[in-house]
Amino acid sequence: MAMKRLRISDIVKGTDMVGREAQVKGWVRTKRGSKNVAFIALNDGSCIHNLQIVVDTEKFDEELLKKITTGAAINVIGKLVESQGKGQSVEMVAEKIELYGVADPLTYPLQKKGHTMEFLREIAHLRPRTNTFGAVFRIRHNMAIAIHSFFHEKGFYYFHTPIITASDCEGAGQMFKVTTLDLDCPPRNDEGTIDFKHDFFGRHANLTVSGQLEGELAAMALGSIYTFGPTFRAENSNTPRHLAEFWMIEPEMAFYEIEDNMDLAEEFIKYLVKWALDHCADDIEFLNNMIDKELRSRLEFVLQHDFVRLGYTEGIKILEDAVAKGQKFEFPIYWGADLAAEHERYLVEQHFKRPVILTDYPKEIKSFYMKQNDDGKTVRAMDVLFPKIGEIIGGSQREEDYDKLLTRANEMGVPMDDIWWYMDTRKYGTAPHSGFGLGFERLLLFVTGMSNIRDVIPFPRTPNNADF
Amino acid sequence: MAMKRLRISDIVKGTDMVGREAQVKGWVRTKRGSKNVAFIALNDGSCIHNLQIVVDTEKFDEELLKKITTGAAINVIGKLVESQGKGQSVEMVAEKIELYGVADPLTYPLQKKGHTMEFLREIAHLRPRTNTFGAVFRIRHNMAIAIHSFFHEKGFYYFHTPIITASDCEGAGQMFKVTTLDLDCPPRNDEGTIDFKHDFFGRHANLTVSGQLEGELAAMALGSIYTFGPTFRAENSNTPRHLAEFWMIEPEMAFYEIEDNMDLAEEFIKYLVKWALDHCADDIEFLNNMIDKELRSRLEFVLQHDFVRLGYTEGIKILEDAVAKGQKFEFPIYWGADLAAEHERYLVEQHFKRPVILTDYPKEIKSFYMKQNDDGKTVRAMDVLFPKIGEIIGGSQREEDYDKLLTRANEMGVPMDDIWWYMDTRKYGTAPHSGFGLGFERLLLFVTGMSNIRDVIPFPRTPNNADF
Numbered sequence: 060m061a062m063k064r065l066r067i068s069d070i071v072k073g074t075d076m077v078g079r080e081a082q083v084k085g086w087v088r089t090k091r092g093s094k095n096v097a098f099i100a101l102n103d104g105s106c107i108h109n110l111q112i113v114v115d116t117e118k119f120d121e122e123l124l125k126k127i128t129t130g131a132a133i134n135v136i137g138k139l140v141e142s143q144g145k146g147q148s149v150e151m152v153a154e155k156i157e158l159y160g161v162a163d164p165l166t167y168p169l170q171k172k173g174h175t176m177e178f179l180r181e182i183a184h185l186r187p188r189t190n191t192f193g194a195v196f197r198i199r200h201n202m203a204i205a206i207h208s209f210f211h212e213k214g215f216y217y218f219h220t221p222i223i224t225a226s227d228c229e230g231a232g233q234m235f236k237v238t239t240l241d242l243d244c245p246p247r248n249d250e251g252t253i254d255f256k257h258d259f260f261g262r263h264a265n266l267t268v269s270g271q272l273e274g275e276l277a278a279m280a281l282g283s284i285y286t287f288g289p290t291f292r293a294e295n296s297n298t299p300r301h302l303a304e305f306w307m308i309e310p311e312m313a314f315y316e317i318e319d320n321m322d323l324a325e326e327f328i329k330y331l332v333k334w335a336l337d338h339c340a341d342d343i344e345f346l347n348n349m350i351d352k353e354l355r356s357r358l359e360f361v362l363q364h365d366f367v368r369l370g371y372t373e374g375i376k377i378l379e380d381a382v383a384k385g386q387k388f389e390f391p392i393y394w395g396a397d398l399a400a401e402h403e404r405y406l407v408e409q410h411f412k413r414p415v416i417l418t419d420y421p422k423e424i425k426s427f428y429m430k431q432n433d434d435g436k437t438v439r440a441m442d443v444l445f446p447k448i449g450e451i452i453g454g455s456q457r458e459e460d461y462d463k464l465l466t467r468a469n470e471m472g473v474p475m476d477d478i479w480w481y482m483d484t485r486k487y488g489t490a491p492h493s494g495f496g497l498g499f500e501r502l503l504l505f506v507t508g509m510s511n512i513r514d515v516i517p518f519p520r521t522p523n524n525a526d527f
Numbered sequence: 528m529a530m531k532r533l534r535i536s537d538i539v540k541g542t543d544m545v546g547r548e549a550q551v552k553g554w555v556r557t558k559r560g561s562k563n564v565a566f567i568a569l570n571d572g573s574c575i576h577n578l579q580i581v582v583d584t585e586k587f588d589e590e591l592l593k594k595i596t597t598g599a600a601i602n603v604i605g606k607l608v609e610s611q612g613k614g615q616s617v618e619m620v621a622e623k624i625e626l627y628g629v630a631d632p633l634t635y636p637l638q639k640k641g642h643t644m645e646f647l648r649e650i651a652h653l654r655p656r657t658n659t660f661g662a663v664f665r666i667r668h669n670m671a672i673a674i675h676s677f678f679h680e681k682g683f684y685y686f687h688t689p690i691i692t693a694s695d696c697e698g699a700g701q702m703f704k705v706t707t708l709d710l711d712c713p714p715r716n717d718e719g720t721i722d723f724k725h726d727f728f729g730r731h732a733n734l735t736v737s738g739q740l741e742g743e744l745a746a747m748a749l750g751s752i753y754t755f756g757p758t759f760r761a762e763n764s765n766t767p768r769h770l771a772e773f774w775m776i777e778p779e780m781a782f783y784e785i786e787d788n789m790d791l792a793e794e795f796i797k798y799l800v801k802w803a804l805d806h807c808a809d810d811i812e813f814l815n816n817m818i819d820k821e822l823r824s825r826l827e828f829v830l831q832h833d834f835v836r837l838g839y840t841e842g843i844k845i846l847e848d849a850v851a852k853g854q855k856f857e858f859p860i861y862w863g864a865d866l867a868a869e870h871e872r873y874l875v876e877q878h879f880k881r882p883v884i885l886t887d888y889p890k891e892i893k894s895f896y897m898k899q900n901d902d903g904k905t906v907r908a909m910d911v912l913f914p915k916i917g918e919i920i921g922g923s924q925r926e927e928d929y930d931k932l933l934t935r936a937n938e939m940g941v942p943m944d945d946i947w948w949y950m951d952t953r954k955y956g957t958a959p960h961s962g963f964g965l966g967f968e969r970l971l972l973f974v975t976g977m978s979n980i981r982d983v984i985p986f987p988r989t990p991n992n993a994d995f
Binding site for chain 2: 221
């Protein structure tokens with residue numbers, strides 16, 4: 060069987076396929092038929108579509124055909140012909156079939172019947188073989204490619220910030236420790252405390268919660284950079300929105316002020332949504348039909364509207380007015396409060412009916428590195444709020460003034476020992492600069508219509524779960 | 528100053544630049560000149576080239592000009608004119624200069640004088656501002672983009688395998704532990720041993736040493752996938768070739784046999800090298816001049832030659848013959864021995880004078896998951912050996928037979944509790960499949976000519992070093 064294999068996506072998309080001799084390899088989704096003819100729906104993971112294989116049962120060994128059940132891997136050579144059935148333009152009449160591997164119907168967990176998302180999470184090693192997860196992970200791939208395309212075209216440089224870090228200025232108490240010490244009997248110094256000098260890095264080390272600070276170092280040298288890597292949060296949150304291990308995209312740009320930052324964020328997210336609609340149409344159609352009937356219209360909605368740009372103070376007024384008119388919120392809302400998802404969604408879904416970029420938050424509820432406004436009360440933060448999911452992007456112009464940054468870091472108890480190198484960028488050749496962070500899985504919730512974040516990452520890490 | 532900023536790379540590459548009014552922002556590399564005219568070499572990180580800013584000193588405040596020293600950040604508006612000097616086609620006559628941030632000449636570490644690589648590692652937060660590291664990190668970006676391009680064009684899906692893992696079948700003893708337990712006083716069970724039920728994941732967890740096993744799961748569903756993410760090795764090796772945290776690319780392909788795997792590896796690495804020559808010509812020229820005079824010729828050499836494909840057994844014969852003829856090696860060579868870098872380089876640099884793909888290694892020196900040959904002694908491994916750096920890619924066809932895999936796993940002491948999910952892919956719809964791994968930093972050593980792996984990653988993690 061030396062003929063070149065075709066991927067099913069190439070056959071489905073191809074124009075000149077009818078009449079061709081071809082070889083396909085994949086996994087059986089279903090087999091049905093009568094005594095004389097069998098129909099095998101074959102999927103090879105390249106796309107949501109199956110190729111129908113038509114088998115004249117008389118021409119093949121009965122024992123072979125019996126073993127071809129759901130989940131089995133086969134290699135088929137045959138002729139591509141115009142399809143008789145609907146929903147497909149071409150099917151294959153089998154000439155040779157080779158069985159690579161069976162899937163015992165008594166034990167193979169992915170039989171035809173529907174499965175709950177909870178059950179599929181327990182077999183995360185097999186769930187990419189389902190239509191839903193095949194679609195989700197192909198979209199995940201496409202969003203990653205779109206991210207790199209967007210930034211590469213704009214002259215940004217992809218920059219790898221460290222995963223293991225000795226500084227913990229951002230995530231105190233919510234970081235994973237990384238160590239090679241013998242946990243049962245760690246070395247101790249004279250005072251009886253653990254002697255981290257004997258640890259691999261000669262000091263206490265953690266998993267990063269953000270690449271931003273290191274990203275800023277790079278931006279202040281290369282101009283515009285972005286990170287795209289795993290980040291970690293040791294937060295004991297068992298919710299459909301939290302993961303202990305997730306991927307983040309963090310662009311940082313020298314010479315960008317807050318308006319440039321907002322322009323970039325809006326252009327970026329529209330580029331990604333457009334890419335999904337253009338490149339993942341079949342997978343999105345499947346998810347739109349099976350998971351979330353409003354998925355496609357929500358994606359198109361984002362493309363069609365300018366994002367509202369609104370100051371936090373105005374946003375609070377709108378919410379207070381709504382409360383005065385009878386709107387109920389679980390959490391109280393007042394100037395100085397952090398917005399809960401319900402508030403964010405009210406602004407986006409009910410008040411403006413458009414995505415909103417909320418800016419100029421009270422400095423008390425934001426990080427030490429955000430640029431302080433002249434009012435002495437607010438900072439140049441910007442959060443992009445989306446329908447259904449709330450905050451999808453968080454960012455700010457960064458404080459470039461050494462003294463202001465130092466004062467704020469001290470007020471908020473950030474130890475200088477941890478960030479002397481960060482302070483150096485304000486000491487040597489400082490300049491206005493900005494950046495933001497996009498949680499990759501949050502984006503994927505929006506683009507796939509899935510409702511649990513554990514279902515948009517291949518192997519979710521959550522409290523009490525590090526399987527596979 | 529509302530004019531749109533141009534990046535220096537756009538000005539240098541642009542055709543229609545002379546006579547244009549423009550705005551540039553960047554960092555001063557040098558300032559020189561006479562009483563009447565000053566020349567500022569400005570770099571904005573977009574490329575290796577500086578833009579020369581010509582300053583008529585009479586038109587500007589003397590105090591301002593004094594502050595414009597090496598490392599300062601400035602914003603310049605001026606007219607682009609044909610350059611009088613050599614090595615540049617265009618320069619800017621300054622009309623307005625805004626100083627963003629100074630860099631005190633008494634303390635700024637990156638003065639004009641040359642610095643050792645060791646010193647620059649100590650200021651890794653500033654070294655991207657040097658020509659050498661700017662070039663290295665732009666090439667690093669380009670290689671990442673090329674990797675995604677290559678696989679995306681071929682219909683491979685980018686797949687994120689987990690960073691935190693509870694299985695340690697591959698890296699026993701060389702893995703970093705990940706924990707949220709109180710190291711000083713961890714919870715213990717009745718027997719007095721540490722009770723990992725109270726740890727974040729309810730069990731012992733580590734940082735991954737490879738995404739391959741999870742990558743295979745994905746390939747057996749999506750067809751062809753690749754990973755590109757950080758991997759970790761808690762190895763106490765202080766060498767120019769080892770990092771505790773590094774990035775790996777691991778493609779895994781269903782329905783690929785060893786020959787397909789070799790074809791892919793050769794095509795892949797040639798694609799990357801060609802991308803570097805096509806897209807990073809200026810940075811490579813700089814590194815060729817300053818770091819490694821043979822860099823460009825070595826890159827072109829790889830493109831121009833088919834890789835030799837050679838069985839391990841033949842390779843050993845060649846090495847034994849060489850020894851018989853007087854060639855000296857530090858390590859003994861015989862059938863069954865693992866090749867040292869000196870042996871690999873002898874084959875590549877002296878015997879064949881071409882890259883070599885060595886295949887069919889003794890099973891004892893390779894992993895449990897490699898496909899066993901019929902001879903009972905060797906496995907379908909393939910290592911790609913390169914001039915100067917030795918092994919750059921390691922891969923194999925994977926054992927798809929459940930019983931053979933089980934036997935070999937048991938012989939090598941791999942606990943089934945750790946890989947039951949991996950075994951499942953051989954139980955349900957198994958098929959021939961293959962894959963390989965490329966160490967990203969090894970690739971970068973080859974493509975940049977740098978000699979220490981700590982100098983091709985922004986913030987290297989090594990024993991006793993997790994700075995920044």
